[in-house]
Amino acid sequence: MSRKLPHIDQLIKLAQSNPTELEEIRLREIEALISSAPEEMQKRLRGLQFQIDCRRQLHKTSLGSCISISQMMHESVGKLNSALHGLTAPKGSPQGKTADIIEFPVTA
Structure with missing residues (x-):
């Protein structure tokens, strides 16, 4: 563009x-x-723009709209951050020993 x-x-x-x-x-x-934007992203972008427009209409001032949209962006980044951290350390993942080791008798 x-x-x-x-x-x-x-x-x-x-x-x-x-x-x-x-x-x-x-x-x-x-x-x-x-x-x-690529066609497969346009629906998501239109939905996001709808959310932004709704937040703008809720506030009487430009500053209020700006703060609200900024909060929305921070929430989104926070969710992304949580998701990325979840990929490296999933909740409930086993720590330490994960299986019992059975010893076999040694025959000589």
Whole structure:
């Protein structure tokens, strides 16, 4: 995806003077990004974007939305971290001796 966003100064001006246009740019860029992903990932990305949009709507301020989305990302990273640690040391895995060793008499 080689789309070029407006300069940050222009985006700031849009946020102040025309938030509707800024929102249109945001939605267009999100759709372009999701559409450029492999087809098998697009459904998951749309679901994730739905969750993000819901969190944005729950808050009255941009800062509240940002904090909520940040918490969502931290939770996701925490789950990934737990899963990765679970691969190296599964819960309930036996520690130490795992079988009885039976000695056979030696015949000479």
